[in-house]
Every structure is written in structure tokens, then in C-alpha cells.
Amino acid sequence: MSDIHLLAPDALPPENPAADMDAPDKRLTEALLYLDGVTVTFDGFRALNALSFTVDPGEMRAIIGPNGAGKTTMMDVITGKTRPDKGDVLFAGATDLTKLDETQIATLGIGRKFQKPTVFESHTVLDNLRLALKGQRSALSNIFRKETGEQRDRIDAIFETIKLTEHRDRLGGALSHGQKQWLEIGMLLAQDPKLLLVDEPVAGMTDAETAQTAELLREINADGHSVVVVEHDMTFVRDLGVRVMCLHEGSVLAEGTLDQVSANERVIEVYLGR
Secondary structure (H helix, E strand, C coil), X not given: CCCCCCCCHHHCCCCCCCCCCCCCCHHHCCCCEEEEEEXXXXXXXXXXEEXXXXXXXXXXXXXXXXXCCCHHHHHXXXXXXXXXXXXXXXXXXXXXXXXXXXXXXXXXXXXXXXXXXXXXXXXXXXXXHHHHCCCCCCHHHHHHCCCCHHHHHHHHHHHHHHCCHHHCCCEHHHCCHXXXXXXXXXXXXXXXXXXXXXXXXXXXXXXXXXXXXXXXXXXHHHXXXXXXXXXXXXXXXXXXXXXXXXXXXXXXXXXXXXXXXXXXXXXXXXXXXX
């Protein structure tokens, strides 16, 4: 929870009457992630249209919606890949993400997993996690550097979470598709993020892998990490058991439980079908 102290408007110092009225209201930042009125336009196409939502500390939510709804652009904005035309994007209190680049945002504690897993296939699973450890900067040298006891404990805990302990000495390229997805999630965890953005984690997975991925994300969330999952698999979303938000044409179309969102006539019309 933010340590920001809330001030009533009339409690502002009298010598500051001309505060910038266009600046985001720092009193509304108890959320870990705060988007308000975020708009992005590409060559006349409005990818995000005054998008507003929040993610609380320790919350996991799922985002659904048709292709072109703005889901990827939303994640691009949060991670600094795309600058919004207007709107506020605040993290962990009052950090303005629109002023930072991708590296600075990652350092703050925002990790992103893309749909296609990207692991070091010619290195072992263990070395993949060693390379990803928070604070490591010289990647190749760190493969051969003896890790501290704290780092070993951290890696062992991640192995337990992603259920790849018995595969620690296998090459990343030898893992199944699902195992590569779990390894990449583990690599994000090695960075100790406050917020994970996970894009279609179960695409191409078997039913058993899908169920295990839901269990993995629930465990990560229970460990205190906030998680935002973009997914099309409604069975998986239901298994997560979290609040759902449906995007359409760059803004929030419906929000609530999966049953509530699935019953929305507009969601049925533009996304789920009958």
C-alpha cells in the first residue's frame, strides 16, 4: 500500500494556489497501476480510446477482448514501448511511466511476458534463471560466477514454483512449449517484479499444461505479486477465478466476474458470440 498521505484540497499550502491542474491527482494512487484517459492513435486509428482502469497491490485480473481491442497496445504503454497521446499512467504511488523508457520501467518492478516464449535455448534451465537474477548485469560472466547462498535459495524457490526442478540441467531448447512458458515466467520472477504482465500464456498448451499454468499464476499472485493476464481461453480464465475486464475498440466494454462479463450483450455481440 502506498505511503502517500492524503490531503484535502483546502489543506494545500496557500503559497501553492497555482498547482498544475493538468497533472494527475496524486491522491488517487493507492492502486499499484493507475491508467486514466489513456489514448493512443496510429495513423488515424485509435488503438486506445480514453482507457481507464486500476490494478491494486496483490491483485490478479484477466483481460479479454477481440483482436484489435487494444490489449497489446495497453501493455506497450505500461512498459514504455509506446507513448500515449494523452492520459495518465502511474505506478506504485506517483511514478509517471510515460516519462520513463523500457529499461527504467523494468527496473521499477514491471515484468512482461510475451506470447511466444523467449528463453536462452543453448543454455541450461538453471543458467537461464541465473542470467535473469535481479541485479545481474554482466550476463556471460554470471553464468560461471558462484552464486551466493541467498541467490541459490532464490533460484531453488523459483524452481519449486515453476515445477522445473528435475529439468534444471536440461537445455532450454529441449523443453516442451509449456515448459518454456513456465521457464520464462520463472525468469521474470528472478527479477522480483511487483507487477507481471502475461500475454496469452496458455496458447498452444495441452489441457494439463493449461491447468498447471493457472495453478502457477495463482501461486505467484498468492505470493504477493500483482498479475495482469491477457487471454482468449475462457476455460483458463474461469480457472483463474479473478476479476475480468473486456476491452473493445480501445476502451473498457465490461468488467466484473467472468459470468457477469460473459452475460453482457455487447460482449457476446463483439467477442464471445452466441
